[in-house]
Amino acid sequence: MRIKLLSPGEMSAEQKQTYDEAIAGKRGSAPPPMMAWLNSPDMARHATRLGETVRFNTIFPPKLSEIAILVTARHWGSHYEWFAHKRLALKGGMDPKIIDAIRDRRTPDFDDPQAQTIYDVAKSLHEGHGLAQSLYDEAVKVLTLRGLVEVIGLCGYYTMVSMTLNTFQFGLPDGQVSELA
Secondary structure, three states, X not given: OOOOOOOHHHOOHHHHHHHHHHHHOOOOOOOXXXXXXXXXXXXXXXXXHHHHHHHHOOOOOHHHHHXXXXXXXXXXXXXXXXXHHHHHHHHXXXXXXXXXHHHOOOOOOOOOHHHHHHHHHHHHHHHHOOOOHHHHHHHHHHHHXXXXXXXXXXXXXXXXXXXXXHHOOOOOOOOOOOOOO
C-alpha cells in the first residue's frame, strides 16, 4: 500500500468525526477507500455518505445494484473492489455464472430485463462514455428515470472507489488471490 492508513488514535478531530460517522452507519465499519479519503476529511465525509446511499438506498436490491458495481470494478481492474463485491453479489443472490461472465469480459445471459438493462447501461457508460438514445429510452422504460440516475450514481461512485483502491494499491486480505487478469 502506498499510504499509511491512520488508526483512530492518529486522526485529527475532523477525521475522527468522519470515521465515527461511517462506523455508526449501515456498513458498521469504515470502508477501505474512506481510510485514504480521510486525507481530505470533508471529501471523505461526503463520499462516504454518497456510498451509503448508492449501496443501501437505491430502488434496486443487491442482486441488481451489484451488477453495476461489478461491471465498474472489472472495467477499472480493481482487484480489491472485485473481491469485496463478488461476495456481496453472491450473498445478494446473483447467479455465479453472471459474475464469471463479467469477470471474463463476456456478456452474461440475463433472464431479468432490469438486470440486462443495468448491465448494458454500466457497460455503455464505461466503454462508450454515455448512452445511445435507444439505450437511454430502454433504461427509462425498464428502470425508470430514478433507476437510471441511481445506476449512473453507482457507476460514478464505484469508479471513484476503484481509482482510489488502485492508486493507493490496496491489497487483498491475506491468503486471497485476485481473479482479475
